[in-house]
Amino acid sequence: MFFVLETLFLIISAIVLLRISGRKSISQMTIATTVVMISIGTVIVQPIIEDSIFKTLAAATIFIIVLLVIEYLKMKFDFFESMMAGKAxxxxxxxxxxxxxxxxxxxxxxxxxxxxxxxxxxxxxxxxxxxxxxxxxxxxxxxxxxKPFTMGEYKKFLQMQNNVQQQEDTIFKEITDGHMDEHDKRLR
CATH class of the missing domain: 3.30.240.20 (bsu07140 like domains)
Structure with missing residues (x-):
């Protein structure tokens, strides 16, 4: 019975430690994160084989602290980020x-x-x-x-089309462009 309780305690501890480390999907993990996560999995299983549950939790906690320090340094220094994660x-x-x-x-x-x-x-x-x-x-x-035709581009296109039609159909065009020949002939 103690074995089952110890295992449940280790699983809950691992979940808590991994929640502290942050939320990232596997595809977003860096190399350092992946190494730490695999190591934690290996370390968490050790007390089931051995006797020291506290050494296991201490080791897993150290892994998480190192991971958090690495993530902090990556945010703070660009060269550290490129060294740890690489560049595109x-x-x-x-x-x-x-x-x-x-x-x-x-x-x-x-x-x-x-x-x-x-x-x-x-x-x-x-x-x-x-x-x-x-x-x-x-x-x-x-x-x-x-590139796909976006809704914004479509609206601009429609606006351009409407402006062209409006410019052609307005009565104010005479004022800006002068009298039209067709009207002049009929009025004479």
């Missing part, structure tokens, strides 16, 4: 695949195409720039001809 790498620049960067990060063209397809991009030639972000996701910028 260009995969497509001005519409051209950067093959040397693909090879450097062990990506194939098929993998890049697959990730772009999941973003709704059907042609790699529609992409102006694409980057491999530090969290492993691909960020992209479409070429102007491939």
């Amino acid at each position: 790498v260009m995969l497509i620049e001005n519409g051209q695949l950067q093959i040397h960067n693909l090879k450097k990060h062990r990506l194939t063209v098929d993998q890049v195409e697959m990730r772009l397809r999941t973003q709704g991009i059907s042609k790699i030639t529609d992409v102006k720039n694409a980057t491999l972000e530090s969290n492993g996701q691909i960020g992209y910028e479409l070429k102007d001809d491939a």
Whole structure:
């Protein structure tokens, strides 16, 4: 019975410690976060095999404190963030695949195409720039001809069309542009 209570205590302690460390999905974890989370999992299991539950909690707490210090330093200093997380790498620049960067990060063209397809991009030639972000996701910028027509652009387009029609149909045009020939002939 003591074994079950000890296990429940460890699970609850692990949940509390992980909640303190912050909320990030696995895809958003940095390398340091991933290492700490795996280590905590390993450390939490140790008291089930051994006898020292307090050493386990102390070790898990130290892991979380180190993780929080790393996260704080990443927020405070840009160089530390780039050292721990890395920087974005260009995969497509001005519409051209950067093959040397693909090879450097062990990506194939098929993998890049697959990730772009999941973003709704059907042609790699529609992409102006694409980057491999530090969290492993691909960020992209479409070429102007491939960008979707937004509601804001549609409203501007309609406004331009309405202004053109309004300018053609107004009676004030005579004042700004002078008399029209058609009216002059009929009045004479």
